[in-house]
Amino acid sequence: MSNYHIKHLEEYFKVYRKSVREPENFWEEIAEEHFVWRKKWDKVLDWDFSKPAVKWFEGAKLNITENCIDRHLTTKGDKTAILFEPNDPNEKAEHISYNQLHERVNKFANVLKEQGVKKGDRVCIYVPMIPELAIATLACARIGAIHSVVFAGFSSKALATRINDSDCKLVITSDGSYRGKKTIDLKGIVDEALENCDCVESVLVVKRINSDIYLKEGRDKWLQPLLDNASAVCKAEIMDAEDPLFILYTSGSTGTPKGMVHTTAGYMVYTAYTFKNAFQYRDDDVYWCTADIGWITGHSYIVYGPLANGATTVMFEGVPSYPSFGRFWEIVEKHKVNQFYTAPTAIRALSKHGGELVEKYDLSSLKVLGSVGEPINEEAWHWYNDNIGKKKSPIVDTWWQTETGGMMITPIPYVTPTKPTYATLPFIGVQPALMDENGNELKGNQVEGRLCIKYPWPSMARTIWGNHQRYKETYFSAFDNMYFTGDGALRDEVGYYRITGRVDDVIIVSGHNLGTAPIEDAINEHPAIAESAIVGFPHDIKGSALYGYITLKDAGEYRNHDNLKKEINQLITDRIGPIAKLDKIQFSDGLPKTRSGKIMRRILRKIASNELDNLGDTSTLLNPEVVQSIIDKRL
Ligand code: WTA
Numbered sequence: 001m002s003n004y005h006i007k008h009l010e011e012y013f014k015v016y017r018k019s020v021r022e023p024e025n026f027w028e029e030i031a032e033e034h035f036v037w038r039k040k041w042d043k044v045l046d047w048d049f050s051k052p053a054v055k056w057f058e059g060a061k062l063n064i065t066e067n068c069i070d071r072h073l074t075t076k077g078d079k080t081a082i083l084f085e086p087n088d089p090n091e092k093a094e095h096i097s098y099n100q101l102h103e104r105v106n107k108f109a110n111v112l113k114e115q116g117v118k119k120g121d122r123v124c125i126y127v128p129m130i131p132e133l134a135i136a137t138l139a140c141a142r143i144g145a146i147h148s149v150v151f152a153g154f155s156s157k158a159l160a161t162r163i164n165d166s167d168c169k170l171v172i173t174s175d176g177s178y179r180g181k182k183t184i185d186l187k188g189i190v191d192e193a194l195e196n197c198d199c200v201e202s203v204l205v206v207k208r209i210n211s212d213i214y215l216k217e218g219r220d221k222w223l224q225p226l227l228d229n230a231s232a233v234c235k236a237e238i239m240d241a242e243d244p245l246f247i248l249y250t251s252g253s254t255g256t257p258k259g260m261v262h263t264t265a266g267y268m269v270y271t272a273y274t275f276k277n278a279f280q281y282r283d284d285d286v287y288w289c290t291a292d293i294g295w296i297t298g299h300s301y302i303v304y305g306p307l308a309n310g311a312t313t314v315m316f317e318g319v320p321s322y323p324s325f326g327r328f329w330e331i332v333e334k335h336k337v338n339q340f341y342t343a344p345t346a347i348r349a350l351s352k353h354g355g356e357l358v359e360k361y362d363l364s365s366l367k368v369l370g371s372v373g374e375p376i377n378e379e380a381w382h383w384y385n386d387n388i389g390k391k392k393s394p395i396v397d398t399w400w401q402t403e404t405g406g407m408m409i410t411p412i413p414y415v416t417p418t419k420p421t422y423a424t425l426p427f428i429g430v431q432p433a434l435m436d437e438n439g440n441e442l443k444g445n446q447v448e449g450r451l452c453i454k455y456p457w458p459s460m461a462r463t464i465w466g467n468h469q470r471y472k473e474t475y476f477s478a479f480d481n482m483y484f485t486g487d488g489a490l491r492d493e494v495g496y497y498r499i500t501g502r503v504d505d506v507i508i509v510s511g512h513n514l515g516t517a518p519i520e521d522a523i524n525e526h527p528a529i530a531e532s533a534i535v536g537f538p539h540d541i542k543g544s545a546l547y548g549y550i551t552l553k554d555a556g557e558y559r560n561h562d563n564l565k566k567e568i569n570q571l572i573t574d575r576i577g578p579i580a581k582l583d584k585i586q587f588s589d590g591l592p593k594t595r596s597g598k599i600m601r602r603i604l605r606k607i608a609s610n611e612l613d614n615l616g617d618t619s620t621l622l623n624p625e626v627v628q629s630i631i632d633k634r635l
Contacts (some may be wrong), residue, residue, distance in 0.1 A: 134170025325354025
């Protein structure tokens with residue numbers, strides 16, 4: 001018997017040691033006993049971080065949907081697979097059983113085939129959190145098409161960039177979406193995006209808000225009539241272990257978004273295994289992750305990980321504040337949720353705006369609470385622990401990334417003793433290292449450095465779509481023979497890890513990764529603006545918020561600064577999306593620069609955070625005088 005389900009701390013240590021000493025044997029046992037394969041692998045692992053090239057379960061053949069759906073039908077056909085809770089609490093929740101999911105995915109897959117989608121083609125999915133979003137991703141996987149889900153809050157420009165980057169042939173969207181009191185015209189955004197996307201041949205539209213939309217002749221079609229005519233049987237395409245399953249874009253510190261490519265077998269094995277353990281999922285549990293499937297958390301821990309375990313996974317369409325800040329707790333009570341997984345930014349907003357509402361609801365079903373996306377601060381951790389978990393449900397503070405595919409450092413609830421703000425111990429098979437700036441590994445405990453991973457794990461991204469060189473430079477060049485995460489971390493006296501935050505120019509706002517460069521590029525398009533620099537500063541609810549320092553081309557010219565600020569945020573909304581809007585905008589006569597002309601963000605970051613005592617060395621600046629004037633006018 002392999003160690004698929006870890007129940008005690010001693011067992012964790014034992015299994016962890018095995019996963020490090022004999023990684024291939026270890027993963028082979030897990031893969032063999034807990035998944036269905038059309039053909040077994042020839043080799044468990046082949047890797048070389050210098051290229052970088054990583055292959056897991058090479059030679060194996062499978063289809064992930066057979067693992068997530070078909071194999072459960074004999075034992076769990078009537079069990080709810082997806083439990084859909086709509087935006088409006090008065091609309092009925094929908095229980096989609098494994099049998100029904102099977103039928104809907106097969107039909108959808110047949111529709112995709114009819115539209116000419118083949119194995120290896122890219123399909124962009126720009127759909128809100130309704131069942132069709134999960135069904136569309138699984139339908140792609142069924143026929144071997146590579147899905148690229150784009151979060152349905154991105155602007156048309158951001159959508160177009162992503163569609164073009166991976167040459168998507170088909171787009172799936174909806175007539176619109178509900179978000180609290182608002183509706184959003186998603187189809188309009190797609191139409192605008194597609195003006196600049198020649199690769200797209202057809203668009204399938206899910207009806208959600210019953211709005212009157214424009215359908216472009218020969219290109220756009222309502223999905224439902226096609227589904228009505230589709231056969232409910234679609235043979236699963238047999239995939240190689242290393243065939244791409246999906247592309248998911250994430251922001252880098254510079255340049256265009258990176259299309260992280262995840263492959264089939266390793267991703268499946270690792271997301272399933274982490275899901276089982278990090279949530280201690282048991283057969284009749286109802287599990288809810290509040291993320292959107294547009295992000296990696298939704299891919300791995302709403303869709304693939306839970307379904308591979310035959311779980312019931314909740315999909316919530318709405319927002320935490322509608323109709324009140326009690327909405328999450330109402331849902332927990334209504335569906336008797338056992339595991340609840342959310343982001344620190346939501347916890348902070350709920351504690352601040354609706355702390356008293358918690359008492360109204362029966363949360364006694366909860367057994368495990370999860371956190372993901374950014375460091376959870378001490379106050380939020382305690383509020384979550386005291387008020388939601390009633391000090392009985394362990395908090396799993398799970399550290400991982402779009403690039404890692406699955407959780408990397410996390411407590412296992414009821415196994416690993418938790419510690420506020422600590423992600424605690426590496427998950428099975430994960431070999432972290434802390435590095436100093438000179439590339440030396442910091443051994444022992446009570447050290448702080450840059451967080452790297454020394455050994456491959458099954459769900460790591462294999463490349464950046466269309467740009468392997470960038471993959472190598474971004475993740476495998478900072479330190480020899482290691483994957484560099486971009487995060488800093490410390491290891492305490494017992495070996496627990498605490499993530500201290502990004503060490504690059506990525507800023508995490510409300511759990512969303514934002515690169516500073518694309519935001520600056522958007523701002524600099526404004527004709528009045530000469531230059532801009534974006535930094536993060538601490539924010540009560542968002543964790544970090546954005547502070548922009550902006551210089552104008554003609555500072556002497558009279559300008560209405562309030563209007564200019566609005567124009568700047570509008571530009572950002574158009575180019576990226578409302579999530580990247582600036583909280584504070586300061587106009588200044590210049591930006592502090594090094595002699596080589598680089599903007600010294602370190603200083604700007606300190607000013608934005610009000611850490612004026614220790615600005616660091618300003619002697620290398622070309623224009624030290626500008627620093628004081630920025631300080632004087634800081635917001
Ligand atoms: C941050 C989300 C501290 C980190 C799954 C990472 C965290 C980035 C945690 C990845 C955590 C994620 N504690 N920081 N528990 N989880 N992060 O790609 O900086 O959206 O590099 O993946 O979020 O964000 P991404």
